[in-house]
Amino acid sequence: MRLLLINQFFWPDTAPTGRFLLDVVRGVDGEKIQITAICGASDYGTTDDTTRPPVRILRPSTARFSRDIVGRILSYGSFLAGAVVAGFRVGRPDTVVTLTTPPLTSVFGRMLKLSRGCRHFIWEMDVYPDIAVDLGTLKRHSMLTSIIGALADWSRRNADGIIVLGEEMKARLIARDIPEHKIHIAQNWADGTEITPLPFPEGPLVVHYSGNFGLPHEIDTIFGAIKQCANDPRYRFVFSGAGIRRRQMEELCREQAIANVLFQPYSSRAELGASLAEGHLGLVTQMPQTCGSVVPSKTYGIMAAGRPILYIGPREATPARIIERFHCGWQVDPGDTTALVSLLEKLNSERHLIVEAGVRARHAFERHYDRPMGAARIVKILGLEPAEAAKTVRDPRKASYPEVAPVSDPQETATAS
Numbered sequence: 001m002r003l004l005l006i007n008q009f010f011w012p013d014t015a016p017t018g019r020f021l022l023d024v025v026r027g028v029d030g031e032k033i034q035i036t037a038i039c040g041a042s043d044y045g046t047t048d049d050t051t052r053p054p055v056r057i058l059r060p061s062t063a064r065f066s067r068d069i070v071g072r073i074l075s076y077g078s079f080l081a082g083a084v085v086a087g088f089r090v091g092r093p094d095t096v097v098t099l100t101t102p103p104l105t106s107v108f109g110r111m112l113k114l115s116r117g118c119r120h121f122i123w124e125m126d127v128y129p130d131i132a133v134d135l136g137t138l139k140r141h142s143m144l145t146s147i148i149g150a151l152a153d154w155s156r157r158n159a160d161g162i163i164v165l166g167e168e169m170k171a172r173l174i175a176r177d178i179p180e181h182k183i184h185i186a187q188n189w190a191d192g193t194e195i196t197p198l199p200f201p202e203g204p205l206v207v208h209y210s211g212n213f214g215l216p217h218e219i220d221t222i223f224g225a226i227k228q229c230a231n232d233p234r235y236r237f238v239f240s241g242a243g244i245r246r247r248q249m250e251e252l253c254r255e256q257a258i259a260n261v262l263f264q265p266y267s268s269r270a271e272l273g274a275s276l277a278e279g280h281l282g283l284v285t286q287m288p289q290t291c292g293s294v295v296p297s298k299t300y301g302i303m304a305a306g307r308p309i310l311y312i313g314p315r316e317a318t319p320a321r322i323i324e325r326f327h328c329g330w331q332v333d334p335g336d337t338t339a340l341v342s343l344l345e346k347l348n349s350e351r352h353l354i355v356e357a358g359v360r361a362r363h364a365f366e367r368h369y370d371r372p373m374g375a376a377r378i379v380k381i382l383g384l385e386p387a388e389a390a391k392t393v394r395d396p397r398k399a400s401y402p403e404v405a406p407v408s409d410p411q412e413t414a415t416a417s
Contacts, residue, residue, distance in 0.1 A: 003028070003035045003384065004093035004118075006109065008065070008079050008101045010039035010057065012048040014269055016211075016297050017101050017125050020188060020374075022053055027375035029385040030054045036093070038086050040065065040079045048269055058086045069137070076102030084108055088115075095119045095382060103128040104148065106155035113158070120155075121382055123163045127172050128152055131293040135215045153178065163381055165295035166318035172292035184381045187318065189374025190300040190365070194269065197306025197362050198277035200355060204236045204260070205348040207310060208279025210267065211298045213243035218285040221312045223252055224337030225344065230258045234348055240264040240275050276305035280354050281329075281347070286313030288334050300374075303328065303365035308357035312340070328361035 005025075009018030018039070025035055036056040041064065060082025065075045079102060087108060096118050098109035106122045113120040129148040132138040138145045156162055156178045163184050164170050170183050213219075222237075229235040237260065239246055246263070253261045267275035276282060282302030286294070291314040299319045302309050309329030311319040323329045330347075332340045347354055372390060379386050 001033045001095070001384070002091065002093045003033050003382075004087070004090065004096045004112075005035065005037040005055075006039075006083055006087065006096065006105055007037075007099040008040045008062075008076070010037045011050075011053055011055075013039075014048050014266075015101075016188075017099050019048070019269075020297075020378075021097075021099070022048070023189070023191070023371050023375040024378045025053050025055055027372070027379050027387055027390045029387050032385050036090055038083045038090075040075070040082075050269070058090070060086045080105065080108065084111075087112060092116045093118045095121065095384070097121050097123055097382065099123045100125045100128060103132075104151055104155075106159070107151050110155040110158055113160075119160045120158075121161045121163065122156060122159050123378075124169060124173070125165070125294075127169060127293045130172055130176075131216065131290060134287070134289040134293050149176070156182070161381060163378065165297075166292075167321070168292035168316055168318065169295055186377040186381060187369065187374070188295070188297040188300055189369045189371050190304040192304050192366060192370040195273040195276060195301055195304035197358070198274065200280055200351075200358070201278060204234050205281075205344065205351075206236045206238055206279040207281050207283050207344070208276065208307075209237075209239045209241070209283040209285075210272070210276055210301065211241045213239060213241055213246035213249070215244060216287055216290045216294050217243070217245050218287050218312055218334045219245045219248060221332065221334050221337050221340055222283065222285060223249065225340045226253070226258060226261060227256065228337070228341050229260070229344065230256065231260055233260070235260060235344065237261045238264065238278055241266050272301065273305060276301060276307060279307060280351075281310040282307040284309055284311045284313065284319050285334075286311075286317060286319070288314045291317045300365065300369045303361040303369060306358045306362040308354055308361055310343075322364070326360055326364035328357050328364055330357075 005021055007017055007021055009015035011018060011022045038058045040062045041059055062075060062078040062082055096109045096112050098105040109120040112118055129138055129145050133140050133145060153176055159182060161184055162182050163186050165188055170185055173183055174180055226237055239249060250263055284296045284299055286296055295318045299309055309319060309323055311323060311329060311331045312334055313319060315331060320331045323331050330343055376386060376390055
């Protein structure tokens with residue numbers, strides 16, 4: 001069987017989409033499945049120094065990836081052009097998987113299905129054109145938006161399956177008149193062997209943000225709390241990564257001479273666990289209007305590190321659902337700075353609440369969101385033969401973190417009864 005993966009990022013890039021694809025590759029039987037990946041140059045950020053996967057990797061010449069709008073459009077366009085040429089030169093695949101970096105890659109997947117008679121699955125990491133409309137990049141009723149939407153929906157309606165990251169993303173596609181039976185929910189994951197719980201740090205309460213801090217991420221509420229806690233030795237805020245919101249945060253803190261905010265570069269894959277362990281709370285933020293067009297994936301790394309989630313975003317989103325289901329953090333409505341500051345004051349004075357929520361986060365992670373289980377969900381949806389190692393997944397109930405008042409999972413209770 002021949003599997004073709006098409007996404008701008010893949011090993012050794014550490015962009016999240018490429019890392020998820022890599023985990024899936026390592027979860028299939030490499031002796032029975034020949035895998036080819038069409039991707040761009042390795043220029044997202046840090047590089048992955050793990051062993052090269054058993055994959056034929058094709059990298060058509062593309063413009064360098066950039067996070068500014070013009071550079072990103074050039075990068076996307078050149079990759080799609082190169083991917084089309086490379087895709088028609090490779091042998092006939094049995095299954096094609098397209099992700100959403102860049103947007104409309106699924107249209108090329110549909111073209112391959114029509115011309116080669118292969119199966120086509122779309123793995124929606126972001127819903128286009130919804131996310132561009134939500135962020136104001138495209139006008140809701142413009143001709144360009146209509147064209148992008150029509151092309152994306154054409155590929156969706158004709159796909160063999162669509163993988164989405166949460167209930168709210170499924171609702172977005174159903175609202176676009178995509179048949180519900182084609183949509184499969186498979187939440188993202190993290191690697192519980194690479195990211196393990198470490199002791200909480202002594203000293204000030206640390207709110208830690210890791211990864212890209214970009215346009216979909218809400219900044220006003222956390223900055224409002226930072227201003228109220230400015231230069232207060234009881235609190236520290238750490239931003240590790242990059243992105244336009246990160247640059248805005250740096251400028252705001254510099255202008256107002258706020259010294260208890262630390263800015264760090266991206267952490268390598270090997271260093272990510274130690275980086276997350278610097279915090280007491282793992283921060284996730286999301287603009288309310290993006291609920292369903294994106295689902296924050298950094299939630300799972302925070303849980304793997306045994307840290308509670310501090311989520312500033314809509315209550316209907318996946319991180320809020322996880323917090324409510326497992327009691328592994330706190331959700332704050334965007335704009336409610338007063339509630340956020342009150343929460344930080346409470347948690348600073350009652351640190352045991354943080355420790356207990358962190359334990360519950362790791363327990364929930366081991367039961368539902370560890371890498372073997374996450375990759376296996378995708379492999380199953382694609383109808384692929386799993387690797388032998390993936391057929392024997394360790395008992396997730398044998399938690400590697402101390403038992404401290406875990407909260408029962410209502411879904412497990414319902415199943416048991």
